[in-house]
Amino acid sequence: MTAIFINPQLVVQKNDKFTTGIVYMPITLAYVISNFKKKNIKTKLIDLYGKNPTKCFEENNYLIFGEKIEEIENDVFKNVSCIFINANQVGNHISILKIIKFLKIKHKETPIIILENSQAVTAYSLSEIKDEFLKLGCDFILIGDLENISVELYKNIKKIDHLKTLDGVISKNFCNNKINFVNDLDNLPFPAWEDFPLENYWKLGYSHGPLSSKKYLPILSSRGCPYPCNFCVIPQTNERKWRSRSPDNVVKEIEYFRENLDIDEFHFEDLNPTVNDKRTKELCNLLIEKNLKISWKMVAGTKVESIKDLETVRLLKKSGCNYISISPESGSKDLMKEINKPFNYEHAIKIIKEMKKNKIFSQACFVIGYPGEKKIDLKKTKNMIFNLTKIGIDEIAIFIITPVPGSKIYENFEGFETLSNLTFSPIWRNDYKSLNRIRLQMYSIFLITKFIFHPIRVFKQALNFFNKSFNTKMEMVPYKVLKLKSFENNAKK
Numbered sequence: 001m002t003a004i005f006i007n008p009q010l011v012v013q014k015n016d017k018f019t020t021g022i023v024y025m026p027i028t029l030a031y032v033i034s035n036f037k038k039k040n041i042k043t044k045l046i047d048l049y050g051k052n053p054t055k056c057f058e059e060n061n062y063l064i065f066g067e068k069i070e071e072i073e074n075d076v077f078k079n080v081s082c083i084f085i086n087a088n089q090v091g092n093h094i095s096i097l098k099i100i101k102f103l104k105i106k107h108k109e110t111p112i113i114i115l116e117n118s119q120a121v122t123a124y125s126l127s128e129i130k131d132e133f134l135k136l137g138c139d140f141i142l143i144g145d146l147e148n149i150s151v152e153l154y155k156n157i158k159k160i161d162h163l164k165t166l167d168g169v170i171s172k173n174f175c176n177n178k179i180n181f182v183n184d185l186d187n188l189p190f191p192a193w194e195d196f197p198l199e200n201y202w203k204l205g206y207s208h209g210p211l212s213s214k215k216y217l218p219i220l221s222s223r224g225c226p227y228p229c230n231f232c233v234i235p236q237t238n239e240r241k242w243r244s245r246s247p248d249n250v251v252k253e254i255e256y257f258r259e260n261l262d263i264d265e266f267h268f269e270d271l272n273p274t275v276n277d278k279r280t281k282e283l284c285n286l287l288i289e290k291n292l293k294i295s296w297k298m299v300a301g302t303k304v305e306s307i308k309d310l311e312t313v314r315l316l317k318k319s320g321c322n323y324i325s326i327s328p329e330s331g332s333k334d335l336m337k338e339i340n341k342p343f344n345y346e347h348a349i350k351i352i353k354e355m356k357k358n359k360i361f362s363q364a365c366f367v368i369g370y371p372g373e374k375k376i377d378l379k380k381t382k383n384m385i386f387n388l389t390k391i392g393i394d395e396i397a398i399f400i401i402t403p404v405p406g407s408k409i410y411e412n413f414e415g416f417e418t419l420s421n422l423t424f425s426p427i428w429r430n431d432y433k434s435l436n437r438i439r440l441q442m443y444s445i446f447l448i449t450k451f452i453f454h455p456i457r458v459f460k461q462a463l464n465f466f467n468k469s470f471n472t473k474m475e476m477v478p479y480k481v482l483k484l485k486s487f488e489n490n491a492k493k
Helices: 025-039 091-104 128-137 148-153 198-204 234-237 247-260 279-291 310-320 333-338 347-358 373-393 430-455 455-467 473-492
Strands: 002-007 011-013 043-047 056-059 062-065 080-087 110-115 140-141 217-219 265-268 295-302 321-328 362-369 395-400
Touching: 011 091, 011 140, 025 043, 025 080, 025 110, 025 128, 056 473, 062 091, 062 279, 091 110, 110 148, 110 333, 128 234, 140 148, 148 430, 217 247, 234 362, 279 310, 310 321, 310 347, 321 347, 347 362, 347 373, 362 373, 362 430, 362 455, 373 430, 395 430, 395 473, 430 455, 455 473
Parallel strands: 002 043, 002 080, 080 110, 110 140, 217 265, 265 295, 295 321, 321 362, 362 395
Antiparallel strands: 011 062, 056 062
């Protein structure tokens, strides 16, 4: 008997290709499959997006990229013990629902299990919206670290009394939503990337992080985040617990994929990779010692205060790190108190200056539209954008607050029709037009300031668009948008 794993299609808002449709290689799913194979359980992957990422079809106000589940041969589902569906991003929710509906009609006797992605800020807490899945006929929902509980469920799928005792298992008959954590991350096998259509991802020429090589892979050197930001789902899905792999284990994974898949670029998708400065330095020193000829990037962000000193920055660069994303969120200290996230502006200035000196490209992320935000708060954010750009920040990203299920602010909003509306451009918000104007003003401040104070760098980064080798996400996004538009046009022919 075989365990089937399904990765859904990618959903993009028709009117917003710039901030929607983020390409995440499904690393948490790759970990689960790898652990099944370690236990000698037969597996089959159906990566609906990765199978054909250039294929496009329309669904109301969305563009959906990938293969339709209806087009997958029914033979795939023969001799199947259960089907796991990867709920990877909240924006892909409508695709996940369509997959469930199809399977419940065509393969209604086969147990369906939904897998939570607890390691991405664009994901969502499945325990918060469990009823929607269960009403469609899903048999189980798994939350937290999935590797061990998914295998345990597979082996005991009919032993309901036993399943009730497992942390992180939810069904229509019981709900054990205590999060299951893997205690020793070093003991997990490396992700089963050999099962995924990697060439199709690489051919796109864009990814979540700025892509400067032909081949790349995401990597998780740690899990969770210790900070309690009110707009973020991670405090719910990880209970503010940060867990890390040893530097030796991380480097062994890099060595393995460097040797076996010829990967020379790694995107660290950690929610907060630099929490432990001592560990960060140990990792850097080990990479320097190994001299693996790779580059790596912190693409999902980190808290700048956890980069303790200038020595850490220098080690990061020497070890091959050439991109770091940080998240000031707002220039207003009052609003940051409401968000529940401290930010040390003076320390950030010092670290950003050192990053610029060492030629590490940097991103600063901001949020607007938080409940209770005032004009003075927005003015202070504009001032911070100006100051950070003047000293050398390479790009900014401005997100309009959206209420992700599991975040503390989720109940503060209404007006969206489906969870797929919960993107960084929430057009359903009554104040979206005014917020979007403010967002455009902020981007204008950044671009004008950068052109005035760093004109040569602007020119060099503009050339990257034509070279298809990107140092920042801002350089890459226009290229992504043009590619998505071409895929859309081809679908209409």
